Amino acid sequence: MEKLDRRLHAFRRDLADTRLKGRVEADRFVEGWPARVAVPIVNVHSAPSTTAGMDTQLLHGEDVQVFEEADGWSWVQADADNYVGYVESAGLEMKTEHLTHVVCVPRSFAYPQAELKTPPLRCHSMGARLHVSAHEEKRGTRYAILADGSAMIANHLQPLEQDDGDYVAVAECFLHTPYLWGGCSGCGIDCSGLVQLSMQMAGRACPRDTDMQENHFLHEVEQAELRRGDLVFWKGHVAIMLDDERIIHANGHTMTVAIESLELAIERVARLYDRPTGYRRP
Template sequence: MPRGVTMDEQIKQALAAVAGQFADKRVHVCQVEVTAVTDGRITLAGAVLDEVTLTAVLSHLAATCPEYALDATAVTILRPPDRAKLAVCTTITGLYNSPGFLSEPGSYLLNGMRLEPLRADGRWLFVRQEDGYLGWVYEPYLGDDPSAVPTHLVCEPVALLRQGPDEKAALVNRVLAGTAVAITDEQNDWQHITWAGLPGGWLPAPHLRPLAGLPQTAAAQRAQLVADAPRFTGVPYLWAGISGYGIDCSGYVQLLYRLAGLTLPRDADMMFAAGQPVEPPYRPGDLLFFGSEGGHRHISHVGLSLGGWQMIHSSRSRNGVFVDEVTAVPHLRDTFAGARSFLKD
């Protein structure tokens, strides 16, 4: 034990050190505390996301305090194996940072997205998305994981769902780009869809993209990204947004890649960390990243290169999705932090 450090302080320092490995609350939970140190035993309580997190905590404590036995029976593991998943059963809903509609959203969830329920607080559930993102969702908007296997993605920013295969038929609902649906019938240039928890209806066939036909090569993926990107021009900027109702910079990029059959992390800094660095000249589909003002390179913005420095992005300053030439916009030029690619050429 370091000179002048009590055992209680040493244990707290050890817990703080291992908790730092799981500090990103968007994807981790590591809330462990010591409730007692008696008779050669350290008693722990709290919650962790999974067994991997708990193992890391116990291993670090065991190495730091080898003379103590560890009791973690009061630590809750939020992700037990084989827990049944739920699905979003409304058109779109928020994923909030705490339970309650007045909380700030961290993201949004499209119909049919599958969620792992981790814990409950009244009518709110703390959930994990398939990409690992965590947050709170209103439980009445969820239902059992649908049995119908999705066959298509909606590719129109906001598609109008109708009762019959006719543009004059009554409106049933609106379906947002990126929503996975199952096709059950076809008539002329219309397709009937089913989706999670809501009445089905008819969409124009061009508004749907077969999952089996998503691009497989980098060249085809780049072409798809560039073809889809302008369809969202003018969609307003919305913090945490992911849809044609409103979208933020990383939500826009993530959605474009989803429509091309690729899964990206949710936030810009996550994308920057996960992507492969690339250098100019930038190719269509490469991602351009930007840091905060004043030289601090915390990643705070991302856009899609259309080739070179021409970029389409959801811009807070322009309040929506528009094209900019990076080198001609001072606040973009001065905060550029680098580029990344997720395409395997």
């Protein structure tokens, strides 16, 4: 049998994705059924428990395949990047609405009506996908009306088919966002989550974890050749080149998304861990 990455393939000893039949051993193979994230953010855990490690997050409107639902937990695989894990079932719904727009600012509120003075119902992260059914203007502010009747600031959303082009500029929007292990939202983000979400907003596919990203982007460059948009990899960490001297990264040193000198970062990290493992040009 093949040795497959459990982060990217849904298989356990007792249960596996039917598409893996013949590639893995399992007591039972099942076909997944589609569902969609129905809340602003769901945490993806390594086991069906809120105390289990959080590996990543999924945002409103992201689609998944569900392979098991039991005791309030669903074992799922994300359609966008194939990541596998456990989410609380209450955060999922059947796929019904046609999604039209995506949040294009780090965070934005949904209000009960087209009135920014009303207490917000929830907060969506950049990357959240939504269905806009209408628009309304009040006192010069244009609102997007969502399927449930709630309203968001219209210029905080963009059509799904539109992308931002420059993924580094997207990453800069997250400056000072708190660092969160496994986070990939405007409420908290980790190093590889920053790379992935920024690239997705720029219309580029990107795997989730640092090792996956280093193996995905194969165009190697030398440190002296680095320019804006290149990636610097350490074991378990990744940073984005802001220009030929500075990086932007979500990091455990400042516990934020921060900008710093690449040379100083290399010296600082080397004292505790090691030097970069490679430089890549996406």
